[in-house]
Every structure is written in structure tokens, then in C-alpha cells.
Amino acid sequence: MNSTVTDPQTTRETLLLAQRAQRGDFEAFEELYRGNVARVYTLCLRLCAEAGRAEEYTQDVFVRLWEKLGSFRGDSAFSTWLHRLAVNLVLDRLRSERRRSAWLLETDDPVPLAGAVRAPEPGMRLDLERAIRSLPPGARAVFVLHDVEGYRHQEIAKLTGLAEGTSKAQLHRARRLLREVLQ
């Protein structure tokens, strides 16, 4: 995954909050939640494409965070660790909801993606968000992880249980569909 530039002061404060939360400080955990909820929710929304389910998954992520906080040892940035935890949880949920792995492998193109999300100008951000939500689940997950979040195919293969070649094929498909819609 691409590293992000993080303010050292923020990193230090987050580490302190994580440590206080590990000791059972609920206020510190709420601060961690407030500081990270938008990022987690945005990721959940992009992966599952439904606001209601994204809210549910976001809560699940923070419940799991509360349970797993003890295993965070500060070896990586907290934000990176939380991001990985969120990706794993959402992919688990999506898999269990849609018959294991089938959703990632399906190859039918969606019924017309175009029209509803056609952008007035190429590259418009909001239309790209909407277009991503209209992608088939497997192509959407790989596109979000690779092109938005910066994961490599090898990492995506590990996270999703797909072969690298399948991940590449899904990415190719997602890009083709998005270009058709956004042109």
C-alpha cells in the first residue's frame, strides 16, 4: 500500500490515544473513533457501495478495533494498521454475504453503467465516486484497493484470496467500464 505523509505530531497523539485506549480508557477510544471514522467509513462505502451497509461495517470495524487494540504494538503507523483491519473486515463481510469468493470472480458486466453516472466533464470527482459504486463488486473492490488505495496486485491477492492474474483482469475490467462511463 502506498504510504501516506503523516504529521509526526498527529502520529504521536494517535499513539498516545491508542495506548490509553488499550488500558481501557473509553474517552481515548472515542477520540480515536472521531479521528478515524471518516476514513474508515469512506473505505467501507467505496468497497460495499451502500451507505447503510457502510455504516454497519464502520461500526463493526471499530468493534473489532476495540477487541484487537491489544495486538497493536506500534510497529507500523496506527492509521495503516487500522486501514488494513478495515479492509480485511469488509472483504470478509462481503464474501460471507455473497457466497464465498463468487462475487470477486463474476465476469458479467453490469447492466448499463452509463447514463446515470455520465460525467459532464472527464475526471469529475463526484461522478467517479458514483461510477465506482456502480461497478460489479469484484471489479469495484480491486479498483478501489489498487487505484484508489494504492495496494499492489500481490497484496490484493493475499487479502481477497484471488490469483494475481484474476486481480489484474478485474482491474482491467473496472478501468474499461469506468472509462466508458466517464468519457
Add this chain to the structure above:
Amino acid sequence: MITHEQASGMLDAYVDGELDPAAVRRLEAHLILCTDCRTALSSLGLLLDGAARLRTRKCQPARDLWPDLARRLGQAGSADEGRRSRHDAGGGIPANADPDPKRTTERGGSLTWWDRIRRALLPTRPRDIIWGVAVLGLVVALYSARVWQQQPDVGSLGQVEGLSTVASEADRARADLDAAIQGRDGAWPADAGADFQQSLRMLDQAIKDSRAALEANPLDQSRQRSLLMIYQKQLDLLRWATRLVQQT
């Protein structure tokens, strides 16, 4: 030569840097001749730039999820007691990762690194003063290394390697193209001018957007990489066009 279908199938791998040099050469030779593939490549570049921009965009849930979450965590409270006990017994973030001296506990005669650093910062014994000098030296060395690392390519555009170079090359390529066009009395080869100018306008706009965003956040490395990629595409396009003008 490769077919149009083969070239279309290679564009993703091309922008992801996954093609071997021979395949890159074959594809680029095709791109010189194929307007459709050049247009597809431009739109792919714009799509990837748009996707990279999404990385920093966040949205909030429509409602505050905390009350429900707090309730769920409250219901799990009894189980959490066991979890917290395990943390207290040695799990969790190690003490030497704790940046807050007030929270660091002494552990008998065995000092953690943080204990040593803390004593070095507030020395009371000769040995602590030696530690202080060592820590200060380490800090200076790390800072120097960081400054040194950043120097080679820190320009107005940031630190990603090659960004300022490829931007300058794109400027030169544009001047070369202008000269080539003037050599033809300002006339473009039939059917090539409009396509090229449309592609170039798209890339210029993408560069303008990326640079504006970088002014707001100059250290955004994903944006810098994205800008680098757009510049490379622009450079490629300008060079193809120059060759095209010179060959016809």
C-alpha cells in the same frame, strides 16, 4: 507490429509499468500511428489521476455512529475486562514505543530504551550525560540524512524522483514540436492535429489540477507520483507528435 486489439489490451500494463522494454517499444510504435489508442491512453491517465485524488477525499456517515457503537462496546464490557487484563500483563504497545515520559514505568534494574533516552534528556549522572550526547548525535545524524535525502530532487514540485526532470523534458519536447510544426509552415498532418490538441488539452488540465492540489499539500507523494505519470504521458505524446510531423 502489434494489432490494435493487442495494443488496447496492453495499455493497463503500460501505465502500471508492468511491460518489458520490448513490449513497451512495440506498443509505443503502435501509439504513434493509432489515434484511438492514444485517446484511450489519455483517458486512462485521467481516470488514474482522478482515482488518486479520491485517496485524500473522505466522507462522513450521514448520522453519528458513536452512540450505537458505544452501546455495542458497553454490552461487550465484561469480555473486555479480560482483554484489558491481558494487556496489563504485557501485551499491547511496548513501553519503549510510549512517547509520553509521564506514562513510562520503571522496571526494576532493567531500563528500557525510552528510560535511557529520558534520563539522557534530563541528565543527573555522568553516564546519563554521555547518553545525552549520544542521543543528540543520533538526532543530528538522522536530521542530516533526511535533509540530504530530500536535496537532490526538492524543487517547486516536491520530492518524487524525476518529477522536475520530466517536467523540463516535457517543456523541451513542446518547443521541439513547435519548431517541427513551423518547419511545415504551421501545417499539421491531415487528421492528426485535432486529436493531438484535444489529448494535450486534457493532459494540460490534469497537470494544472495536480499542481494546484500540490500547492495546498506539497508533501502529498501520491499526487506527486500521479503528476509525474501525467508529465510522462505528455512527454510521450509530444514526442510521438514530433516524430509524426517530421515523418510526414
